[in-house]
Amino acid sequence: MSLTEREREIVALLRRDPMIGSAAIAETLGTTRAAVNVHLSNLGRKGVILGRGYVLATRPAVVVVGGANMDVKARSERPVVSASSNPGTATITPGGVGRNVAENLARLGTRTHLVSVVGGDTLGDQVLAATSAAGVHVEHVRRSTRPTGTYTAVLDADGELVVAVSDMTATEDIDTAQVAAARDLIAGAELLVLDGNLPEATLAYALDLAVAAGVRAILEPVSVPKARARAHLVAAERPLFAITPNRDELATITGLPAGTDREVRAAADALHERGVRHVWTHLGEAGSLLSGPEGAVTVGAVPARVVDVTGAGDAALAAFAHALLAGEDVVAAAAYGHAAAALTIAGPHTVRPDLTDTLVRSTL
Template sequence: MPHVTVLGSLNYDLVVTTPVVPRGGETLHASSFATHRGGKGANQALATARAAPKSHGVKVRMVGRVGTDQFGAVLKSGLAGDGVDVSRVGVVDGASGVAVIIVEHSGENRILVCAGANDSWTPADITNSLLELDDGILTDVLVLQNELPLAVVHSALALAHSLDVTVAYNPSPIAASTSEELAMQREMLRDVVYLLVNESELQLLLGDVPAEHTTAEAMLSSAMRLQHEMAPKSTVIVTLGGQGVIYALPGTAPVLVPPYKPARVVDTTGAGDSFLGGFVGAVAAGKQIADAVRWGAAAGSIAVTRAGAEESIPFAEEIIRVVSQV
């Protein structure tokens, strides 16, 4: 039975919807306010559990930490309700992680994260038990992102590599506050099996200035550069929103997969996590890379039609309907 372990953040999301984002010193009336369970780690665990084809019995475990505030129990119970194993989600004194999200009517979002309990991790916490299941065998896939301290993510990646555990890594948000941090971030990519980035993350890793209207053709060249220069052993996957998805297996030319067009875009929050969960769930279930990429793309196209992060994440049955229509 395939097992996926997700090490990452759990956050409680506070979401404000507005026609436009206020400028400095400006006060505007928002359209609505809502709260949602979130955090990139929790979103990706939930997305993997929901997206994995049920007939393959993929099991998903979340490893993370919440605080002793009112949000912590809600974050754990939400995941457990969708079948995610939360036995390794610890509780530490203090606040849980919180994200403040501003969503424009266009669907674009801006996010501020206060790490809370997520910031309590240290490299010393990363031991073999992280990758061990209850019966003593190792997990099949470890999923990582960057909402825990970078040194912790680095230690987890190194441990997984030493034990020959497959790593799917989404370096988001990109660690680039100092040149030393960016250098560590780039070096970490060498031991990743599946590297998943969006357009802006790709450009930041390459040292390019992010552009708003880069063509898919230009991104093909950038994806090849990233693989050759920083991730030669990785399958590199670049999500381009409405332009589709690029993937490149080690030593092969990148391929552009056309997008699944959503009926409308309501909120892009959680779309990238839905893609990752769809992709990882499909890979864990034994699908080939090309099919897994399409599975993830279908998941992302569904997610943008709904508000919220966790609430927007689709189930396998919905993904099947989208994929089968093409």
Template structure:
């Protein structure tokens, strides 16, 4: 495999997850366990791509606190080249989630104000411009302000590199509205696709046309354990994830899918093969208690790929 140069810009923060021990009782105290690790859509993808053998740089704002040190340590452990800009008097952003006993999300709170300081001016710094120019893939997430996403798309337009985005959440995916036409791929779940298109509901086969009508030329829409759909400028395809007996944790599965898909695309794989690789990466993550599976590797991805059915090409 050829090692590619990748730059990721977006969320890299503290990820807290509480898991309820039994049946969820709304409006009451629920016994459970608490866990902390480094997270963030962009950072999860960056670590997965590094574990898959690529040279990955992560650019993100950070506070001068213990959480920031945790993020730096996680980058080193995964082989990511850490390129933060640090505000010593600020706190590193955080994401706090409450999960049901089966691993599904109940509710989450995102304290992300520091990302507002990632302004378009940061992209004009010489070191950042050089990193972007040398990249085969530039990946961003919607923790960045909308004007920064637009500036980033403009700064990297007109090249042979892949430019992709991660939706992050229904509330944040709309930040891409002014930059959709410049993206090669956007990775989202069905709730995020609804937020972006305004569609109340749609059959899975309808998402490509609905998203193309918004100006997006390529993307993936996931639907939990149900069929996911992918599209690019020329084709659409559908794939059903393999049934899993149990989920360790759903956190990071979508970021892993984006990583597996993009790693395959960098290798010249077609749309259907990219979707299979993405689903295989998500399966590895769903079996892990961490947002980024320690077991993520090119070898393990190839083995799990055998479990993923061939996608169905759509007209």
């Protein structure tokens, strides 16, 4: 992370006395209080200081760049009858792949910063408030003139997804300038998690920042259409630490079949040749296949009673990243991710409000 000489002087003062005020800093350094406040604001944006009292950040951080929206979920009381009205229940909760991953990470205890966009509307207010309350740092979430995005999902009586409609136009406003404003924060992060919903230019720019700073980057492809549109960005000149597709997304990115485990391994090998260190392919009830420099390993799913499948993948990715920062190897991190996913689908929430590291480890 790049700090100016004056910023380094302020950090040294804060290490000696975290409760020192801006007036005292200004007097010590022979400058004005207004100038000190500008430097303190910059240190906050870089993730060096946290909150009131100018507490210095010590825990490793993850930066998540991706969508934030409101989820609308409707669940039928009985098996869905197409082209007809189905009695059921509906809920509205904050969502978005990037935002969900960030909230899961924060609830697990990882310091997490979100770079995103929400609308300047009531839904945007609610998303921001809920995300911040969960412990996510939202100083890099911008307000857009577009409406806050929505994800509308229809679930069958057994909790399985029937159909979903995603309106993520606000996510298109996450541009390179917004990511550039967070470049020092990204450069100081332990991990960068990227949502495949990002505009192509923004995703490419974020990957380039990670490469330049030597920061490990993880890409979540999100869907087959997004995987198809972003496949060319997965290239040797932009090496990824990990990518987390399902079978269909893996096939789309590589142009190879992925219907059998042997085909999944071959497709993963193709991605290794394109600079991806770890390919973590989700296989539904069969668990996942984690392929890396030491070979491929099947990681079993954790059994769970399905209430709602929404958010399982986001929980798995967040838990995987959290476990890596806790010092776990990639196989153990993947198993930890499966445990978090199982806990998520066993409840009605896209992100479990009671999610903790202790709760996840109790299921392993």
